[in-house]
Amino acid sequence: MSGIxxxxxxxxxxxxxxxxxxxxxxxxxxxxxxxxxxxxxxxxFPHSSHTMWLDCRNCHPTIFAxxxxxxxxxxxxxxxxxxxxxxxGLVAFRLYDCFxxxxx
Numbered sequence: 001m002s003g004i005x006x007x008x009x010x011x012x013x014x015x016x017x018x019x020x021x022x023x024x025x026x027x028x029x030x031x032x033x034x035x036x037x038x039x040x041x042x043x044x045f046p047h048s049s050h051t052m053w054l055d056c057r058n059c060h061p062t063i064f065a066x067x068x069x070x071x072x073x074x075x076x077x078x079x080x081x082x083x084x085x086x087x088x089g090l091v092a093f094r095l096y097d098c099f100x101x102x103x104x
Contacts, residue, residue: 004052011053026051031104032073042104059086 004010025048032043050059060066063086071083078085078095089095 022055023051025049026056034102040098041102043101044104045101 028047030045030047032045034040034042056066063083064071073083077083078088084101085095093100
């Protein structure tokens with residue numbers, strides 16, 4: 001993400017030449033609670049670092065329903081390739097860098 005912030009590179013908004021221009025990054029950090037018995041920090045999901053180079057439609061509504069409480073995300077699901085793992089572990093940082101997400 002730092003390469004984008006520094007202007008070193010700019011990803012294409014779309015491969016479709018007729019596509020509308022991308023919206024500016026959506027600056028909303030979401031706190032995703034974690035059960036206390038797991039003893040690991042809560043997850044901070046930064047929309048801004050994702051929408052800096054992805055369109056909302058990359059994730060919504062296919063991977064995540066855009067409604068509070070509609071996505072029962074579990075580590076089991078993530079490790080099975082659901083939710084965040086649709087990209088993380090493939091085109092983004094690996095799934096086992098726990099504190100990249102569990103940071104609050």
